[in-house]
Amino acid sequence: MGIRVIKTAIAVYIAIAAAKAAGLDYALSAGLLSVIGIDITIKRSLQTMATRFTATVIGLLIASVLFALLGFHLWTISLFILIFYPALARFKLADSIVTSSVIVFHVVDRQEVTLGAVGNEILLLIIGLGTATVINFIYMPRVDHRLVEVRSSVNDLFGSIFLHMARHLKDPSTVWDGKELLEAPDAISEGLQLAKRAAENKLFQTGDVWTPYFEMRRQHFDSVQRMLDLLAQVYQTLPHGEAVAKLFTDLSADVKSDYYAGNVETALLKLEREFKAMPLPVTRAEFEMRSALLQLCLELKTYLYMAKKVKKPLPPEAGRKEEGYGQDFVPGAQK
Structure with missing residues (x-):
């Protein structure tokens, strides 16, 4: 069993527990986000955390505007993907696609765009990615x-x-x-x-x-x-x-x-x-x-x-x- 697996297991446990303690919806997604956030170096962990958080928040705002104006339809989701995914690839942020999708699909599942829903997703991001970053800082194998x-x-x-x-x-x-x-x-x-x-x-x-x-x-x-x-x-x-x-x-x-x-x-x-x-x-x-x-x-x-x-x-x-x-x-x- 590698040290990265152990770090991931600890991060998932802490992230889900923290999200549930905070009373957030989709608390299990915090665990998924922490899995994505575990990395092999501290500097890379900080960079990916910052880029994923920023890109996902931007994606969440774009999706919220689209859903509020056009409604929650399957073709609206496709339209969001056609707009947002190429933009991520264009700015070399393709690693943020999975993170963004998890958050945006939560909004689709809710069928509503409210400040509370957006705040819930942002807190999930902070807890999931933040927990992974803290775990990365606490222990990173020396080479x-x-x-x-x-x-x-x-x-x-x-x-x-x-x-x-x-x-x-x-x-x-x-x-x-x-x-x-x-x-x-x-x-x-x-x-x-x-x-x-x-x-x-x-x-x-x-x-x-x-x-x-x-x-x-x-x-x-x-x-x-x-x-x-x-x-x-x-x-x-x-x-x-x-x-x-x-x-x-x-x-x-x-x-x-x-x-x-x-x-x-x-x-x-x-x-x-x-x-x-x-x-x-x-x-x-x-x-x-x-x-x-x-x-x-x-x-x-x-x-x-x-x-x-x-x-x-x-x-x-x-x-x-x-x-x-x-x-x-x-x-x-x-x-």
Whole structure:
């Protein structure tokens, strides 16, 4: 049994009991309205409650005018639907259709439009939607623990990808099933969805650290795909390739680091200088592979630049120690 089911059951009980205690007609409808009002985040709950309440009150007033002028006929109900429902869709308020229908059909059932009838429906709205909103505020499941798990999974997947890339550069005959390339996008998407939920559950706190992190990983994965396209052009073991493999081996650990120390970036700049001092390629095949390795290094530089923007800088007291060993990444922006 999920927590949302429990919240819904509590909200329905309180809403119906409150409506009956207030002596309202159609008290059971307060329970239905509370079911509609239970949501997955606090911010979304407030937004949907406000829009449904406003749209339903407007619909109630329009229906009351139509019924008062044209009478309570089936074609009058159809006319109301033809006027009001497209308007809700036009202003992106389609979620309010069910709420509006419940309230308006009460007026049809009464066969009269009076201040007492309209007041009864508005109070049902307040009790039903209000109860759901209060329950949402009292308890909304936290996703922080799951965010940490997804972050760890994404880091592990990237680390595994970089290790396989390093192995290919050392031995191009190495076989890799590439399952991490299928799992990483799903994990990143889940992280972005959870990050959005976490942000919408913090009304009075600023600074969303999770969304920038998973957005960085999404961009990183795009970069990794470009790297793999270049890697496929390296089909022989070269000294240059083994040097680049060392960078990816180090990066497989750095990807899990709490901080950005810049060790791989420093090693990459040094390696680029060494490449310039090496003899020119002798064969066309060697030229093409070394060209692919150079482009691979340029793409790696782009990857590191994105990480540098989001990861926290290495604290001065930490020195220049290697990142990524026994540490977890804690999102923090470096602007």
